[in-house]
Amino acid sequence: MTLQSFTTWLYATPFATMIRDVPWIIPSIQCIHILAITVVVGSALVSDLRLAGVLARDTMPNAVVRRYLRWMWGALVVLLITGALMATGEPDRVLTNSLFWLKMGLITVACLLTWFFRRPLLHPEFKLEHARWRPFVKPAAWLSLAVWVCVIFCGRWIAYTI
């Protein structure tokens, strides 16, 4: 099945039609989506700025990351569900949109950065100063923040491009 025929099929399903036609559904989903983005942005800001050596330098990076990572994963699950519902409602505008796929790519990059540079910190015996990838922690933190900013921009622009 090609993307085009999948989009056409999805568009015509009763579920997609309901998301489109009931006027309060899309705005409500978008509100939840934005609220979940604030959780990701808040968590990413504090943990990335800690890893970049800007914020809370006198606290253990492990403690900061441990505190915010659960919030981030939780919010990402909410974003995935609400995002999937929006894409289901208007697959013709979303799945064929190159900005949407750029956004998905950037989210993958941000998640990989989180997985490789933050998740190891959850281990109780892990010492960041002994990690082989220590020199990459700071650049990775800045990159992660930049990627999240781009994700937000892509998200808003999807609405303006077909």
Next chain:
Amino acid sequence: MDLLSFFQSLEETSIALAIKEGDSFFPWLESIHVLAITLVVGTIAIVDLRLIGYPSHRRGARQLIVELLPYTWAAFVVAVITGVLLFISNAVKYAENPLFLIKMGLLVAAGLNMAVFHVGAYRKITEWDDMLPPPASARVAGASSLFLWICVIIFGRWIGFS
């Protein structure tokens, strides 16, 4: 000059016309506005949750507030500037939109709530800095702030659909 004709004249300024008629000014401003709001609410939510009694990466509430507030304010200034620019592009319509007026009312309420906290519970913060849960006055301030900012985001998103 009454308020309505003032808004009318705002709409006719060259900058407002450029935002209204340009292809990409509006989405760019919107993207920056969304980014700024997620930073404002993301950082405020961390403080609010701490005031409600949820532990943060800082033990002391005062240190957390002092550490995050500069980011909140910087992002808030950006949100106000971009918000004003979005507003003047269609000033009369926005000024007559009940959702927009409710959002402005909620912002004022959030400001008042913060002012009450600062002249009240915050003055005695040394007495409850490390306390979990904090005293009732701080918990009420945190819960009201979180509620008001969530509503600001919800009404903000709904303005786009009205």
